[in-house]
Amino acid sequence: MPEDLLIIKGTKEDQYKNLVPQIAAIIEGETDLIANLANIAAALKEQFDWLWVGFYLVKNNELVVGPFQGPVACTRIKKGKGVCGTSWEQEKTLIIEDVEHFPGHISCSSLSKSEIVVPVIKNNEVVAVLDCDSSLLDDFDETDKFYLEEIIAGINFNE
Numbered sequence: 001m002p003e004d005l006l007i008i009k010g011t012k013e014d015q016y017k018n019l020v021p022q023i024a025a026i027i028e029g030e031t032d033l034i035a036n037l038a039n040i041a042a043a044l045k046e047q048f049d050w051l052w053v054g055f056y057l058v059k060n061n062e063l064v065v066g067p068f069q070g071p072v073a074c075t076r077i078k079k080g081k082g083v084c085g086t087s088w089e090q091e092k093t094l095i096i097e098d099v100e101h102f103p104g105h106i107s108c109s110s111l112s113k114s115e116i117v118v119p120v121i122k123n124n125e126v127v128a129v130l131d132c133d134s135s136l137l138d139d140f141d142e143t144d145k146f147y148l149e150e151i152i153a154g155i156n157f158n159e
């Protein structure tokens with residue numbers, strides 16, 4: 001795997017186009033799931049410098065926090081609760097322009113203003129979610145959805 005991440009400036013699309021192959025190279029050939037999730041969270045944090053980026057893993061019918069970058073976060077989230085639990089329940093990516101307008105949003109940091117949550121679906125079941133939080137309002141859009149879903153699709157959850 002490459003030792004250093006090449007970080008670029010430019011449009012959001014440019015940044016993802018530069019980052020996605022690097023993430024693929026980092027996780028390629030590595031079978032340890034936690035190692036791969038940790039490096040994906042680190043790579044996204046390094047490129048985009050969001051407030052919080054990481055994974056919640058489905059364990060015993062609850063989301064439990066997994067590898068992440070950012071401030072300490074709530075440990076467990078139930079299905080249907082918060083943005084993460086709602087994305088899990090609805091099995092779809094949720095883009096929240098202003099977290100204050102999302103009923104039931106779970107605030108792990110008062111600095112968080114907008115959020116995107118992408119479910120990881122394997123064998124027709126949600127096994128995890130990727131959660132990204134920004135300190136800017138309306139920071140996530142369809143471009144993030146497209147590329148984050150592409151990154152998620154490349155993860156092998158079948159170890």
Ligand code: SME
Pocket residue numbers: 052073074077081082083084085104105106107108109112115131133
């Ligand atoms: N805001 C999330 C909780 C997780 S933290 O933001 C890291 C939610 O509403 O589900």
